Amino acid sequence: MKDYYQILRIPRSASKEEIKQAYRKLAHQYHPDKKGGDEQKFKEINEAYQVLGDERKKAHYDQFGSAFDSRGSDGFQGFDFRNFSGFGAGGFSASGGPAEGWDFGDIFSEFFGGGAKTSTKTRQSGADIEIDIILSLEEAFSGIEREIALRKYIQCPRCAGKKNEPGSSFSDCARCKGTGEIRREQRTFLGSFTQVTTCAHCEGAGKIAQTKCKQCGGAGRIQETEKILIKVPRGIENGQIVELKGKGEAGEGGYGNLYIEVHVREHTQFRRKGADIYSEREISLTQAVLGDTVGVLTLSGNVEVQIPAGIKHGEMIKLEGKGMARLGTGGLGDQYVQVMIKMPKRLSRKATELFEELKREGL
Ligand SMILES: [Zn+2]
Ligand SMILES: [Zn+2]
Structure with a gap:
């Protein structure tokens, strides 16, 4: 007697959705056209799903399951x-x-x-x-x-x-x-x-x-x-x-x-959300204070981006039309660049003096 629950690796209490998910995962895994596929297992998995995936057949199987076995050694084959x-x-x-x-x-x-x-x-x-x-x-x-x-x-x-x-x-x-x-x-x-x-x-x-x-x-x-x-x-x-x-x-x-x-594949620098792209750009403390023009990588190539003076850490800059291609329409989404301000870890003697001076200025 074949145990269809065992074949799909699910408990008897599995929900309809869980049965479907288990079937999809396993059928995918063992598909004979795939590397590492296994035709015999694939058939077994499908056989199990033919029954457990159908409410009426499942009910019959749950109730009479073992009775089917009396038909002979070839089971459901x-x-x-x-x-x-x-x-x-x-x-x-x-x-x-x-x-x-x-x-x-x-x-x-x-x-x-x-x-x-x-x-x-x-x-x-x-x-x-x-x-x-x-x-x-x-x-x-x-x-x-x-x-x-x-x-x-x-x-x-x-x-x-x-x-x-x-x-x-x-x-x-x-x-x-x-x-x-x-x-x-x-x-x-x-x-x-x-x-x-x-x-x-x-x-x-x-x-x-x-x-x-x-x-x-x-x-x-x-x-x-x-x-x-x-x-x-x-x-x-x-x-x-x-x-x-x-x-x-x-x-x-x-x-x-x-x-x-x-x-x-996941990208090392871009995260995709639909047609929009999210990325980060690190800038220095002085660039954040004074503003600057910096290069930003997009899928359409490098672009120059204006960093406004006084930008806050984590602020987003939207680059319109520099995102991902939209399937079917040919248009482009946007890219959102999150600005990350890099704080200096170690200051030279000169830099320390300059910051001390800024401090006296009240900054
Ligand atoms: Zn022929
Ligand atoms: Zn014939």
Whole structure:
């Protein structure tokens, strides 16, 4: 019996939000397309979330959980909860056998809050790919174009994904009689349900190539390294995702998407708040008293800033239009420079005399 709570590393008392958070963190960590990913763990994590992330399924699991185990040694493996008519989990089913059964696309729409994602994937569409890129704040300011090399499945160029040797014909799949689906009626204590799986023999196509394509061996796709130009717009924020439609893996029903999560490194001198930049500038005691013009570093380069005489320690000077690029609009935010007055620690004899004189002046 699998313990879904243990898989997600959460207590049984975990809230809906905690379950979601745990799932996102772990799914991210073990995603098979990532370095250090683990497909088996990733599937387990998703399996656990399919149940615990759904209030009705969770309630069933909490109540009857161990009863599921009586179905046999394979536990939940390869069993598609989403096909339980009793759960009313409206019509999408996994493809293929257990190993093929996870549509990464659905997982990503979770990740990216993508309720709005207008994916019209069929169950055999290619997997989405997620990659990360790390930018400096300067690169996020200017926007970048970067070419990456991505090893992934592409549609077989010889058969155009049709799997047959060009010119050869197809016959109906004998196992599914050309429907591409295998249906099984089952009765359990939860009620009867129809389990629909994609025909493994024809992989849902309903037809079989009489002569397999020589290049892909009838798989319809081949692995290749593709060079992809990634354009990150100026003003992008840490954690935002750039979507490249159709740049994921090739599948039966077309290509998945490529998602690029952008990480913007912390800057040593700038702090970013939206489109505004905060920085500090140290000035001397005499500059503070007398005023001065000083150089200040901004993302647009060095600028001359007027320090008014008598400025106080910690006072902010606003540099309009010298901040971060605003995503989408092309405008710039502001930079706020906090003035830090450096107090002299050790005075020369001459300086001491001068300060003594200032003291007599009443300063
Ligand atoms: Zn081919
Ligand atoms: Zn078939």
